[in-house]
Amino acid sequence: MIKQKMLWIGTVAVLVILMIFGLAMMGSVLGAKPKSLPVAFVMLDQPIDLPGSGTMALGEMIGQKVSGLEQLPIDWKLMSSEEEAQEAMKRQAVYGVLVIPTGFSKGVQSLQTPSPNPATVRVYVNEGLNMQAATMVKTILGQVMRNVQVEMTSQLLEQIGQRAPQLPVSSMQGLLTPFLVEEITSHSAGENNGNGSAPNMLVQIVWIGSLVGSAFLYLAARNANQAGGRKWQNSTMQVLLAVAFALVNSLFTLWMAKSWYGMEVDDATSVWMFLWLMAAAFMLLQLSLVNWIGLAGIGLCVLLFFFSMPLLNLPPEFMSQATQDWIYSWTPLRYAASGLRNIMYFGGEEGMLLPLGVMWWLVGICAVLLLASALRKNDDKAMKGSAMKA
Numbered sequence: 001m002i003k004q005k006m007l008w009i010g011t012v013a014v015l016v017i018l019m020i021f022g023l024a025m026m027g028s029v030l031g032a033k034p035k036s037l038p039v040a041f042v043m044l045d046q047p048i049d050l051p052g053s054g055t056m057a058l059g060e061m062i063g064q065k066v067s068g069l070e071q072l073p074i075d076w077k078l079m080s081s082e083e084e085a086q087e088a089m090k091r092q093a094v095y096g097v098l099v100i101p102t103g104f105s106k107g108v109q110s111l112q113t114p115s116p117n118p119a120t121v122r123v124y125v126n127e128g129l130n131m132q133a134a135t136m137v138k139t140i141l142g143q144v145m146r147n148v149q150v151e152m153t154s155q156l157l158e159q160i161g162q163r164a165p166q167l168p169v170s171s172m173q174g175l176l177t178p179f180l181v182e183e184i185t186s187h188s189a190g191e192n193n194g195n196g197s198a199p200n201m202l203v204q205i206v207w208i209g210s211l212v213g214s215a216f217l218y219l220a221a222r223n224a225n226q227a228g229g230r231k232w233q234n235s236t237m238q239v240l241l242a243v244a245f246a247l248v249n250s251l252f253t254l255w256m257a258k259s260w261y262g263m264e265v266d267d268a269t270s271v272w273m274f275l276w277l278m279a280a281a282f283m284l285l286q287l288s289l290v291n292w293i294g295l296a297g298i299g300l301c302v303l304l305f306f307f308s309m310p311l312l313n314l315p316p317e318f319m320s321q322a323t324q325d326w327i328y329s330w331t332p333l334r335y336a337a338s339g340l341r342n343i344m345y346f347g348g349e350e351g352m353l354l355p356l357g358v359m360w361w362l363v364g365i366c367a368v369l370l371l372a373s374a375l376r377k378n379d380d381k382a383m384k385g386s387a388m389k390a
Contacts, residue, residue, distance in 0.1 A: 336355065
């Protein structure tokens with residue numbers, strides 16, 4: 001048995017499969033490092049005059065400090081107002097916001113008075129955009145603010161110590177926390193949403209369901225063609241049945257997610273409509289492939305799924321440039337997940353033009369390709385063989 005060629009061919013085939021799927025599942029994820037995560041910085045503080053001489057501009061000091069930390073994987077976006085930063089989060093342009101409020105310097109200075117009124121720095125986290133990136137931004141900004149607090153406390157104690165060698169305990173306690181930090185979650189993923197990965201889960205389930213349906217529709221059409229059926233008629237029926245199957249696929253998937261697993265979906269109608277469009281695009285894409293190249297198209301769809309799946313949860317800033325250019329930039333699963341995320345976490349008001357455009361273009365182009373596959377004559381031999389057997 002060891003001398004059989006099939007054994008060695010099988011061994012090589014296993015190794016090739018392992019390399020391909022290892023590249024798909026681990027190549028783009030393992031070793032991924034964040035680069036230039038966009039974060040908005042809003043500085044509203046104004047300098048204040050100190051008793052005697054000089055001014056205090058602590059907000060400006062914080063701005064210089066955070067912008068000078070080049071080792072941080074942050075791309076600071078300077079914005080003039082908190083409203084502008086919130087609008088940027090709604091457009092999915094930033095993962096978080098750091099706001100130095102009006103009166104920040106005055107609040108810190110008040111710690112040296114009998115009536116302290118500490119200021120509050122606000123940190124916004126855009127959770128719905130990407131949970132992994134948002135969590136990292138939250139951790140980084142929290143650590144930066146703690147470091148600033150320590151540095152500011154040291155400077156204040158040094159200044160006060162020059163004027164008053166001894167301080168009351170109450171004053172010392174206030175100086176240990178010269179300002180407060182408020183963390184605010186924007187566009188929350190909600191409960192039972194897989195930490196914000198619910199859109200990606202729905203896309204993967206619909207893709208697999210569509211792939212199984214496409215395989216059976218292809219086999220049914222092939223059998224009908226071999227039995228002497230009209231190819232144009234069978235191809236047209238494939239398009240119509242694909243849209244009908246997509247309707248069932250999308251409805252059942254959404255119902256299963258909500259009823260069985262308690263997924264939180266606020267606008268179920270909009271989510272279902274996009275799921276239907278997405279499922280139709282997926283199924284027509286898969287059917288057009290298998291109609292032109294046969295069952296090998298199923299293998300291509302499986303490879304596309306495994307290469308795309310790890311990228312759906314990964315922020316683009318974590319990917320290598322090669323991964324972004326060669327896979328992420330064109331995979332339809334990415335646009336489908338983006339559209340669902342927009343509807344589920346951002347209300348679907350902005351940023352839907354590209355996902356909708358991609359899905360509708362897929363539906364149109366793949367439907368035309370599927371109908372055009374009726375012009376192929378590759379089934380003639382199979383039909384003649386069936387006729388001779390009969």
